[in-house]
Amino acid sequence: MGECKTIQRSLRSEIEHHLKERGYTLTRLSEITGINQGVLSDLLNRIPPRSMKIAHLDAFADAFGQSQGWLYELYESECFAEGKVSRSRVIPYLVRCAEIGRRDCIDSIVSKLLDDQKNISILFQVAEQLFTNGKRKESILFYQLVIDTEKNSYNERFVIAQYRLFRALQGTDSEKNWKAVIQFDPYRKRLPENYQLDALLQLANVCFSLHKWQEVERYADELRELATAVYQDELRARKMNRKIIPPKTERHLVVYYGQGFLLKSAALEKQGLYAEAKKYISGYADLSEFELLDETGRIEVEKFRLWATANRYTLDVLLGDIEVLPAYTRFLMDHPKEILSGLIAIMESANRHRFKVDGILEQFSSQIHDFTEYENSIQMDRYFRFRYELATYRLQNGQYVSGMEDILRCLVLATIMKNDSDFIRCVTLFEAFRPHATDQQKTEYKQIMEGIRNEEVDFASNRFSFGTV
Known part of the structure; x- marks a missing residue:
């Protein structure tokens, strides 16, 4: 613990040095940073000092005109108390390190966290926070750490990490997109239903962009089957007057149901199977009878109606029916x-x-x-x-x-x-x-x-x- 205290003093001595250099009182520092003066006193003067949040350190950096990540290499000790990791401090710290590119700090603290298998949950939470905040590329490292460290490949956290990694790796590089599909594919059916609906839709869309038509068909068939099963379960629950708790998905259930037909039709079209493709258009052309529709669902139904009209024109044109061109161009x-x-x-x-x-x-x-x-x-x-x-x-x-x-x-x-x-x-x-x-x-x-x-x-x-x- 002696080394830890030395690092703590180094962190606070740096702040004290800048306070004296600029002639700031705690009152003035409180005004600049927006941190309560009593909290500042506890952070800097109390014995032992109050543990600092990474947001506090960022506020000090702004107050002293320092760049992002100032003193981050000295903050690590704030994440541990009496040999125990503080989730409330280490998670925001790792998130900020990822956001500003402090890989050195990430590597240092991760090596300590991985001494205990239970800390995988911390890495997963950091990855999830980055992913949901739109920092998908930054989340890749942490999802990969979860995958590499988690011993049970059926663990829900492991499977969701595989799915999130697949999503985060998507870009304009076809080769990398296909590798991501191959890596994630074996785990898709281990996901909870809500994630599985989203995953199948994403897999089908990625394969569509890669012209992997048979794979698109396969994922579209699975998507249609799963969406139908979820839909029927919800209808049965309603008829039995049971409380309905629909799966928490990114899109309305009708989207997955309709896309199962649309993507199947599109894949058949791309293979020149126009007559078969037309049959599947009827599956999503009119979904107004789909129960459990709210306003969002009704908007989606209208989108499918529009796409069905467009795709019928498309198939007619591809079959060489030039008589529909004037109507198609007006559409x-x-x-x-x-x-x-x-x-x-x-x-x-x-x-x-x-x-x-x-x-x-x-x-x-x-x-x-x-x-x-x-x-x-x-x-x-x-x-x-x-x-x-x-x-x-x-x-x-x-x-x-x-x-x-x-x-x-x-x-x-x-x-x-x-x-x-x-x-x-x-x-x-x-x-x-x-x-x-x-x-x-x-x-x-x-x-x-x-x-x-x-x-x-x-x-x-x-x-x-x-x-x-």
Whole structure:
């Protein structure tokens, strides 16, 4: 305990030094920090001193003009009292260390915490707090520590850590996203129902962005089955006048039920099974009879009704029914959020069935110009697919300069996403039409390839205005 007291004195002696240097009284320090003067006295003068919160130390740093993380390396002793860890101090401390990047402090205190298996719960709580506060990347280290340290793979904490880690690892890198799916997949059915509904929806969405259609089908089937079981349990409870405690999920139950049908239909569509895909649209087209609907649920039902209309148009177009194009384009104009998905289907069908859509491209030119924001991997994948189909259309119709420009854009997007199959498709298409490329385009193509060889991706993305038609 002697060493611990020395560190405590060092922490407080630093604060005392700055107090004297600036000529602050406790009254003045209280005014600056907002900390009660009596609390300040207990923190600095009482014997033994009152344990300091990390928020107190941050307030002192601000008062003395110091940077974030000031004296954090000396704060560790505040987290232990008589050899016991203080959860109320160590958890906020680790959260703050993660937020500001003090990995040295994290490593030091974690090594001590892991001397006792019971402290895994502390690491899990830190991870959960970071995750729920939107600090997902910062939570990864702590979830991984829980996974690496927890001996029981059926422990609920271990399984939830696996799920949270899967969510936290999602980004625009296709390879990393797929590895995260593979790592989490074996644990999905061990989750409590509320987490399992969310997990299946997320797994299906990630696999959708990766074009893993059979996996999308599998997760969609499981999602539909589980959502139906939960729904029926709630209905039985209502009929028996039992109190209903619905599972605490991120979305309304009707979302999981409807998405089970929607994702199944979408996966079948992507495999060219259009007739089968149409059958599943009826499963989510009208969910107004779904019981237990509140206002949020009714809003979701209307969304599904809208998507069903859009997806019926999509399937008709993909089947080559160009008679629906005027009605489809009017629908897209009335529902701007559906434009990107709709244009992908229209361009894909135009390439397959060889009909012209220049007028439609002109009609949506301003919207296409605004296709520049990617909030997630699914949106980036959709934009890639649109650009690739647009490039193919232009090249097939002799619009070589603009078509090759689109392929260069697609190459950059495929590189950012680290999607090897899409990258190969772009290279193949560029090489097939290389004689039609301008000297400038050939130079840019060479630069992109050299950047990839040197693992330099960012330089190329700055070259293009991705929204240009």
